[in-house]
Amino acid sequence: MKDLTFGTLIAVFEEIFGRGLFWAMLAAAGVITLAYVYVLIRDRAVSWRKFLWAQLSMPFGAIGAVLFVQAMTHSGFADIGGPVDVIVLLTVAVAGAIGLAILVYTLESLILRKTRSDV
Amino acid sequence: MTDQDQFSPSRRGFLGLAAGAAALAAAGAAPPAQAQVATKAHIVILGSGAAGTALANRLVHRLGGARITLIDGRRQHLYQPGFSLIAAGLKPAGYSVSQTADWLPPGVELKQDYAAEIDPEAKTVTLQGGEVVPYDYLIVATGLTLDHDAIEGFSLDLVGTEGIGALYAGPDYAAKTWAAASRFTEEGGVGLFTRPATEMKCAGAPLKHTFLIDDITRKAGNRGKAEIIYASNNNSLFGVPIVSEKVRMLFGDRGIDAAYSHVLRAIEPGKKLATFDTPEGQKELGYDYIHVIPPQRAPQVVRDSGLSWADKWVDQGWVEVDQHSLRHRRYPEVFAVGDVAGVPKGKTAASVKWQVPVVEAHLVAQIAGDTADAAYNGYTSCPMITRVGRAMLVEFDYNDNLTPSFPGIIAPLEELWISWLMKEVALKATYNAMLRGKA
Incomplete structure (x- = not known):
């Protein structure tokens, strides 16, 4: 099978992180997203x-x-070798930024629920 | 098959990582399950390496009622693409080791013994323990033998001592290789990096080791007191001319000297002297670190079986198969896959990933009384590490054409971080998925 399918992708991710950790992380991301939507609503x-x-x-x-x-991955900024590497670097950075922002906002909303004067 | 639009899943999978949810959504649903072929055939797979294990996992799902027997005396499964990383101190020896039994599906019988004799006329395999195993179809996936004895003065006991490395010999020897190489990166001196004149698995690995040790020496601030020489077996640095030229330029950039047509013949560990066969006769070079890769051949049991080419690679004994179908040219119920197959390219794990579905297609069609048009085009892939943190994703076929999986995005002859990330993160995962028959 040389074509990419959804199943192949899942299999590769399972191997990268281990089956348990991968699904746990996916579940955590899902829970945080749901919690974010919940506090918004x-x-x-x-x-x-x-x-x-x-x-x-x-x-x-x-x-x-x-x-x-x-x-x-034993690497650093000096290893950036071409445009695609900059794109990968920025993608990682954007993913980290958005992920942490959602997490912070959700935690604030859930934990600091009583301080609602700012709403 | 030769269609370059048919990407290999590891690379697309990795790009999926970068593209995130969009790629996930675009990737679409799983393919429709292929119908099982009912059969009572007995399929014997010799060897439980990458090829044998992946094929067993796939055949179990394609054949209903078949008896599948896997024969291998070694309990451990070795992830060989990891050896280069172990030999540069980037991964521990355990990184490459797992248990064969953990990869096998239910319904496959594992016989823990080595084959002593293959009789393709009688269609039997005799094990070293004496058991005779008859087969209807035979898959030869034994891998190859490292002929260490061919290098005079060398023995595996020496690896890790006296400035001697040999990373091909296994994960523990790769770790010992790092013990010797790391001393060189601290103390400097002359580093000799060799490769054999035979066909070999992953012809990029000798170059990777050279580049990695160069880089680690440089980053340690000791490159000024080190001389690095790459001894090539012929007049090029890599079998694919365009890649060879690129490597020549990189060597120039890194100050690595190339000694062309220098084939290692002997070493004298005490004197730290290496003897090479060259067109001008034997030549001696002194070393402080030497990386030895011995000649590589088909296992003796295969060479004795009459399955080898009679007029090609006569000193190496690779199995005489059609280079596109991987079916034996004289025994149609015999296939060879992986390192032992007598084809011009393709002794890498990436090649196995492309070979296994071809053998599966032809075997299943044959059992069903049909034919298949699947063909292996020689696809071979090598994430050519050029330093810690960068690699070139080199992919090519039988015709020495470059076959980039991501044309226009990941340039094949450019040193990139993303190619390094693939080697470090995604490659083993894709390999494991392949072992399970899922990639």
């Missing part, structure tokens, strides 16, 4: 104060994700 508005904190966390998510990938 519950509050019926975006809290701009929480969103500010989420935004402030984004650079940390971006840098953290890039450093994590580099540390896991």
